[in-house]
Amino acid sequence: MKSENIxxxxxxxxxxxxYSTVSRALKSSYKISEATQQLVKEYAEAHHYRxxxxxxxxxxxxxxxxxxxxxxxxxxxxxxxISGIESVAYSKDxxxxxxxxxxxxxxEVKNLENLTWRSVDGLLISLSTETKDVSHFQELxxxxxxxxxxxxxxxxxxxxxxxxxxIGGAYAATRHLIERGYKRIAxxxxxxxxSISQERLEGYKKALTEFNMPVHDEYIQYCPHxxxxxxEIDSALNNLLQLPEPPxxxxxxxxxxxxxxxxxxxxxxxxxxxxxxxxxxxxxxxxELFNPPLxxxxxxxxxxxxxxxxxxxxxxxxxxxxxxxxxxxxxxxxIVRSST
Amino acid sequence: MKSENIxxxxxxxxxxxxYSTVSRALKSSYKISEATQQLVKEYAEAHHYRxxxxxxxxxxxxxxxxxxxxxxxxxxxxxxxISGIESVAYSKDxxxxxxxxxxxxxxEVKNLENLTWRSVDGLLISLSTETKDVSHFQELxxxxxxxxxxxxxxxxxxxxxxxxxxIGGAYAATRHLIERGYKRIAxxxxxxxxSISQERLEGYKKALTEFNMPVHDEYIQYCPHxxxxxxEIDSALNNLLQLPEPPxxxxxxxxxxxxxxxxxxxxxxxxxxxxxxxxxxxxxxxxELFNPPLxxxxxxxxxxxxxxxxxxxxxxxxxxxxxxxxxxxxxxxxIVRSST
DNA sequence: TTGAAAGCGGTACCAG
DNA sequence: CTGGTACCGCTTTCAA
Numbered sequence: 001m002k003s004e005n006i007x008x009x010x011x012x013x014x015x016x017x018x019y020s021t022v023s024r025a026l027k028s029s030y031k032i033s034e035a036t037q038q039l040v041k042e043y044a045e046a047h048h049y050r051x052x053x054x055x056x057x058x059x060x061x062x063x064x065x066x067x068x069x070x071x072x073x074x075x076x077x078x079x080x081x082i083s084g085i086e087s088v089a090y091s092k093d094x095x096x097x098x099x100x101x102x103x104x105x106x107x108e109v110k111n112l113e114n115l116t117w118r119s120v121d122g123l124l125i126s127l128s129t130e131t132k133d134v135s136h137f138q139e140l141x142x143x144x145x146x147x148x149x150x151x152x153x154x155x156x157x158x159x160x161x162x163x164x165x166x167i168g169g170a171y172a173a174t175r176h177l178i179e180r181g182y183k184r185i186a187x188x189x190x191x192x193x194x195s196i197s198q199e200r201l202e203g204y205k206k207a208l209t210e211f212n213m214p215v216h217d218e219y220i221q222y223c224p225h226x227x228x229x230x231x232e233i234d235s236a237l238n239n240l241l242q243l244p245e246p247p248x249x250x251x252x253x254x255x256x257x258x259x260x261x262x263x264x265x266x267x268x269x270x271x272x273x274x275x276x277x278x279x280x281x282x283x284x285x286x287x288e289l290f291n292p293p294l295x296x297x298x299x300x301x302x303x304x305x306x307x308x309x310x311x312x313x314x315x316x317x318x319x320x321x322x323x324x325x326x327x328x329x330x331x332x333x334x335i336v337r338s339s340t
Numbered sequence: 341m342k343s344e345n346i347x348x349x350x351x352x353x354x355x356x357x358x359y360s361t362v363s364r365a366l367k368s369s370y371k372i373s374e375a376t377q378q379l380v381k382e383y384a385e386a387h388h389y390r391x392x393x394x395x396x397x398x399x400x401x402x403x404x405x406x407x408x409x410x411x412x413x414x415x416x417x418x419x420x421x422i423s424g425i426e427s428v429a430y431s432k433d434x435x436x437x438x439x440x441x442x443x444x445x446x447x448e449v450k451n452l453e454n455l456t457w458r459s460v461d462g463l464l465i466s467l468s469t470e471t472k473d474v475s476h477f478q479e480l481x482x483x484x485x486x487x488x489x490x491x492x493x494x495x496x497x498x499x500x501x502x503x504x505x506x507i508g509g510a511y512a513a514t515r516h517l518i519e520r521g522y523k524r525i526a527x528x529x530x531x532x533x534x535s536i537s538q539e540r541l542e543g544y545k546k547a548l549t550e551f552n553m554p555v556h557d558e559y560i561q562y563c564p565h566x567x568x569x570x571x572e573i574d575s576a577l578n579n580l581l582q583l584p585e586p587p588x589x590x591x592x593x594x595x596x597x598x599x600x601x602x603x604x605x606x607x608x609x610x611x612x613x614x615x616x617x618x619x620x621x622x623x624x625x626x627x628e629l630f631n632p633p634l635x636x637x638x639x640x641x642x643x644x645x646x647x648x649x650x651x652x653x654x655x656x657x658x659x660x661x662x663x664x665x666x667x668x669x670x671x672x673x674x675i676v677r678s679s680t
Numbered sequence: 681t682t683g684a685a686a687g688c689g690g691t692a693c694c695a696g
Numbered sequence: 697c698t699g700g701t702a703c704c705g706c707t708t709t710c711a712a
Contacts, residue, residue: 007705018683023707031681050457054397055705058688063394065435073423076625079414086413086440090451095405095458097435100426111430117390118435259626266629285416285624286599289606291631347689358699363691371697395689398704 006047067115068098069125077255077283077301084305103228105130122146122316124308129226132193146315150308153195160311162304162328166196169297169332170203173279177249178211186219186247188236188257190226200253227256252280277340293337300330346387407455408438409465417595417623417641424645443568445470462486462656464648469566472533486655490648493535500651502644502668506536509637509672510543513619517589518551526559526587528576528597530566540593567596592620617680633677640670
């Protein structure tokens, strides 16, 4: 194939037509006779004609590439999101450029520079935990580069957003803990800058308040790097356990924090759920195999990727600049197991 | 940036030079005076000149894209491999097109067609479980498209390969089971067509033979789709458990099969390791959290991705056609936990 | 309805 | 050492 690819010129020569006619016939342009269209299309089909994408890109100033900005590919949540992104991108003939920043603001900026150099047609973005300032995205937004934020979003840039019902998810898990009879419910979350942290915290507080339970600030612990560094989680846990009234239940607000906490609690020799109950946001494959099986708030990561990509492509291909934006909120699923 | 990108022509105009001179100056071509080079480069730097990759691609017939062919992005092993691939590709300014085939031969072929259409410069390939015939790759190989196989490789196409020491890994795990005193050791693996199945089986048999234990064919079970379908694993397990002398230990030969078996065995109410011990190939994040903690053979997936990509890019950029190929074999790590 | 030709942004050959 | 120019494959305007 590769070396034997035929071009529009070959077709034109073979059929004694001009380049332009062939080009238009292939696009079913209205100003071409049925007969010619038929002829050209059949020849193209028969000779496996595929348009040269590089040439098309150069001409149209469209790369049919989508840039993906996220923190970590092997993270189970994001891996599922990518799978969803792939499914849509592929079916619409877009290509993915996936970058990971390992929660570093600096790498996020550098990756972004590379993506724009590649002249992507649009961006799918989930912010790094370190990112407080979104001006690097702002700048591109002002140049009309389509972008859709997912999971970790910002409200500073008007754009489509696809997120999980973080408030609802955290609320459901906290309420579940309350109803199970736990009295001192703590939470460990990422940086307070992140949208997901804020919302999950809100759900947590909402449940406590609703059941007339106090919200103690010392029961709320943050991991500046989202648990990328295990020591962060450890010190968060230690802070909690050293309290005069240590918590009897814990809500962990992200995959990494959930797994990390679970592991550390066990290492400290604390029994789950007797010494401390644990429920957490997690898209881990097999939380039912854990010891004890882990109560999780599961997100529909695949769907999130799918939906964000559809919104993005829609915007990329829209003739008019898009000015009204959607905020899609996907439901979470609380799966109760014996860790709570 | 996007809309304000400057081109070679802009530089030429500004400096009163010709396009070609600017182009050569930027590439530090030897026939350009130091002074001019200096001038051009400084101007380019100052105005954030970035060459248009689409134009370069079109001209050079190089896309700086690498196609990745594998079965499933969210699979923990492959997600780690991708992370390794990304790290190298990114540092060398290559772009990744990732495709997944969900173990379907048909999708593998279709994906491949799309990749070649995108005119990728090279391919990183791990075969689907359904793939017995590799002629679709063969064809591209004959057209000199560089390709490196990893993990699930074929010997029918002369190319670089990066694999795990599958024989050694399976051997170590089996030997460990033998030394623990298990007498009837079974194994569940993928299709016998796959290189990894064959090699892991070989390691399994080698250990048994070395310790003068018989190799019973009925102790070897296959999953035609690599465990993609959970029923496959279930029937494999049932076949084993219904034997007059059911096994007292199990070696599972891939991530999905390992997790699936573990889950099913628990559902059947069998105690691990008392009723049956389990050791398996797995790159799962937290096998130590399982109940009981799972003995695993871990592969260096990240390194596999890194290495395969380096070999590929080296081949892509090599002036002469590459004729001698390397077979890199990465060591495995047996981590003993209480499931055995 | 069709053809000719310019141009997208670079590269590389040929002159000078 | 530098400039002119053809060309990569396709799209699109302008003419016919």
